[in-house]
Amino acid sequence: MTARTIDGKALAARIHAGIARRVKSLQDRGVTPGLAVVLVGDDPASAIYVRNKVRACEAVGIRSFLVQLADNTSRATLLGRVAELNADPGVHGILVQLPLPRHLDAREIVDAIAFDKDVDGLHATNAGLTLLGRPRSRSCTPYGVMMMLESIPYPVQGCDAVLIGRSNMVGKPMAMLLLAANATVTMCHSATRDLAAVTRQADVLVAAAGRRNLVTADMIKPGAVVIDVGTNRTPEGKLCGDVDFAEVREIAGWISPVPGGVGPMTVAMLLVNTVEAAERSIGTSPQGPWLAESDPSAAVAAPR
Numbered sequence: 001m002t003a004r005t006i007d008g009k010a011l012a013a014r015i016h017a018g019i020a021r022r023v024k025s026l027q028d029r030g031v032t033p034g035l036a037v038v039l040v041g042d043d044p045a046s047a048i049y050v051r052n053k054v055r056a057c058e059a060v061g062i063r064s065f066l067v068q069l070a071d072n073t074s075r076a077t078l079l080g081r082v083a084e085l086n087a088d089p090g091v092h093g094i095l096v097q098l099p100l101p102r103h104l105d106a107r108e109i110v111d112a113i114a115f116d117k118d119v120d121g122l123h124a125t126n127a128g129l130t131l132l133g134r135p136r137s138r139s140c141t142p143y144g145v146m147m148m149l150e151s152i153p154y155p156v157q158g159c160d161a162v163l164i165g166r167s168n169m170v171g172k173p174m175a176m177l178l179l180a181a182n183a184t185v186t187m188c189h190s191a192t193r194d195l196a197a198v199t200r201q202a203d204v205l206v207a208a209a210g211r212r213n214l215v216t217a218d219m220i221k222p223g224a225v226v227i228d229v230g231t232n233r234t235p236e237g238k239l240c241g242d243v244d245f246a247e248v249r250e251i252a253g254w255i256s257p258v259p260g261g262v263g264p265m266t267v268a269m270l271l272v273n274t275v276e277a278a279e280r281s282i283g284t285s286p287q288g289p290w291l292a293e294s295d296p297s298a299a300v301a302a303p304r
């Protein structure tokens with residue numbers, strides 16, 4: 001049986017529509033949500049990601065502030081710019097695009113962002129709150145994956161979830177969000193002895209290792225949900241994930257494609273975090289990614 005596709009692009013579009021309505025409601029109360037995106041250096045992949053984020057903001061009415069800094073920007077200059085953005089009342093969210101040039105310490109820079117403006121969920125306080133099971137800004141990619149899982153009729157509660165990758169941005173917060181959803185979570189990484197033996201136990205497999213074709217059909221439990229977080233390139237330069245999509249889809253029950261899977265959801269959740277930061281700034285309780293009218297289980301999975 002061929003797996004059903006989890007269409008991240010369609011799901012993200014629905015979230016964007018809800019966000020646009022919330023932006024309008026904030027504007028009616030005199031607040032336009034603002035997101036500052038800081039890009040240091042000229043990494044071409046980062047430039048593309050940043051452009052996508054800025055465009056997504058524009059499409060839903062969020063004001064974006066692009067701060068572009070040279071590759072040799074000093075620590076003091078960057079910390080100074082972050083401090084200015086922290087103090088700017090028109091900026092509700094701040095994102096420093098990673099990776100940073102090697103002379104800059106990403107941990108120090110991210111922790112210099114006011115934690116209530118950290119819409120990436122990477123600040124030590126937000127990471128800690130996620131660990132404690134009371135998240136505020138959730139890390140965007142794992143948050144997007146959770147939305148994808150919620151969008152399909154597959155119970156995460158009680159399932160065996162296996163993650164490949166233990167990064168601070170994806171693997172670790174992903175484990176915490178799955179745990180909070182009552183999955184039994186196993187994390188695999190570069191020192192895992194028998195990766196396939198572990199992944200074959202997975203009801204839900206999240207691949208975030210950054211290695212093309214790492215996940216093959218023999219590693220999949222029949223009917224499993226496979227979420228591909230990888231962003232790699234084929235030798236021809238085409239975007240691809242960590243999963244061998246063509247063969248794994250013959251075994252899995254559900255699968256997310258690359259492109260069109262997790263990528264658009266990461267951007268959508270950034271918009272959610274930004275609007276929620278703006279809502280909190282005027283004392284409104286954030287509603288989460290869904291508006292009351294929307295049903296996440298409806299019509300988001302593309303037909304086979």
Ligand code: GUN
Pocket residue numbers: 049095096097098099120140141266
């Ligand atoms: N680089 C790649 N993905 C991301 C992301 O989600 N946030 C930041 N800040 N940098 C990234």
